[in-house]
Amino acid sequence: MKNCGVSSEALAEYIFGEMEPSEASRIAGHIKECSACREEIKKLSAVSEAVKSIEVDFSGDIWDMQRASIIRKLEKKEKQNVSIFRVFSPGFMLKTAGAAALIFILAAAGFKAFDYIKTVESRQAIAGNTEMLQNLEILERLDFYEKISAGKKQES
Amino acid sequence: MEKNRDQKHREDSEIIKEILRGSGPAMNELIKKYQKRVYNTAYGMSLNYDTAWDISQEAFVKAVRALPSFRGDSSFWTFLCRIVINTFYDHKRKVKSPGYAANFSDYSDDEDKRMFEVRDVINIEEDFEKKELKDRLKSALSALTDAQRQVFILKNNEGLKIREIAGVLNISEGTVKSHLNRSVEKIKNELGGIL
Numbered sequence A: 001m002k003n004c005g006v007s008s009e010a011l012a013e014y015i016f017g018e019m020e021p022s023e024a025s026r027i028a029g030h031i032k033e034c035s036a037c038r039e040e041i042k043k044l045s046a047v048s049e050a051v052k053s054i055e056v057d058f059s060g061d062i063w064d065m066q067r068a069s070i071i072r073k074l075e076k077k078e079k080q081n082v083s084i085f086r087v088f089s090p091g092f093m094l095k096t097a098g099a100a101a102l103i104f105i106l107a108a109a110g111f112k113a114f115d116y117i118k119t120v121e122s123r124q125a126i127a128g129n130t131e132m133l134q135n136l137e138i139l140e141r142l143d144f145y146e147k148i149s150a151g152k153k154q155e156s
Numbered sequence B: 001m002e003k004n005r006d007q008k009h010r011e012d013s014e015i016i017k018e019i020l021r022g023s024g025p026a027m028n029e030l031i032k033k034y035q036k037r038v039y040n041t042a043y044g045m046s047l048n049y050d051t052a053w054d055i056s057q058e059a060f061v062k063a064v065r066a067l068p069s070f071r072g073d074s075s076f077w078t079f080l081c082r083i084v085i086n087t088f089y090d091h092k093r094k095v096k097s098p099g100y101a102a103n104f105s106d107y108s109d110d111e112d113k114r115m116f117e118v119r120d121v122i123n124i125e126e127d128f129e130k131k132e133l134k135d136r137l138k139s140a141l142s143a144l145t146d147a148q149r150q151v152f153i154l155k156n157n158e159g160l161k162i163r164e165i166a167g168v169l170n171i172s173e174g175t176v177k178s179h180l181n182r183s184v185e186k187i188k189n190e191l192g193g194i195l
């Protein structure tokens, strides 16, 4: 048990960077002198690092796929006409609807590939789809969406 | 990706402005920027890889749809955190509601339904030592209350200020501090020997 007068709460504040600079430098000085606080700080840092280690990452193609799925969900909501996108330019929904249709086709192929995610071939297949997804951004610059929008307009 | 390097330094407000003008690529950029943080925050709350995937997707849908009402007096990240927390509670309610497991009709028409186990696509090497720590961590974090866990994750993993966390969770700074201290104590005791 520490009996130096510095509380565990204070040490936690110090570790989490929530202390006034003057107070923080006082604690920093104290830690040099007090082995009990040094021990406590070590433990707190270990806790902090351990909990940070729960973070995970995916490969880029998985993130791409999640993004495509989010955008698809957004498009679906728009189609159901619970629209908040009235603020958007009139062409927005038509444009994104065109993009969504394309993304959907590509991502659907990707989702099927998940059954075989562990095989190299399907990873390559997904990577191919992903590349195409990225190309969509370039296509938009070429006004590709405009053409789709025009086509959709004629249909409806 | 050369193109994205320039975009990395763009202010959120600038990206959001473009989204509100109808730019699809800007929407893609904004989601991409926060995707990993949102997923990991959702994981920190739910401690379940699949649930975190669903929560983070849903949170982005809500966030983008709420953009017109985002006034920019808080950072976009704290705005997003608040939505992740709300979505976490929505999800919890949904799972608890009677007939959830049986009620496939809600989901069967959803072509975006997750068709895979998230665990299968995570980049982690699970050596034995790490696995034990992870398991202990998970049970330590599960032992916290939702609010304690939220505070601890937002502070420790996301580096939010206590003041910001108070705003996100809509509680006082004093309450945030006491949640933080309680969770530190609990996790420390739970992990005891293996740190």
Ligand SMILES: [Zn+2]
Residues within 6 Å of the ligand: A002, A004, A005, A006, A030, A034, A035, A036, A037, A038
């Ligand atoms: Zn001391």
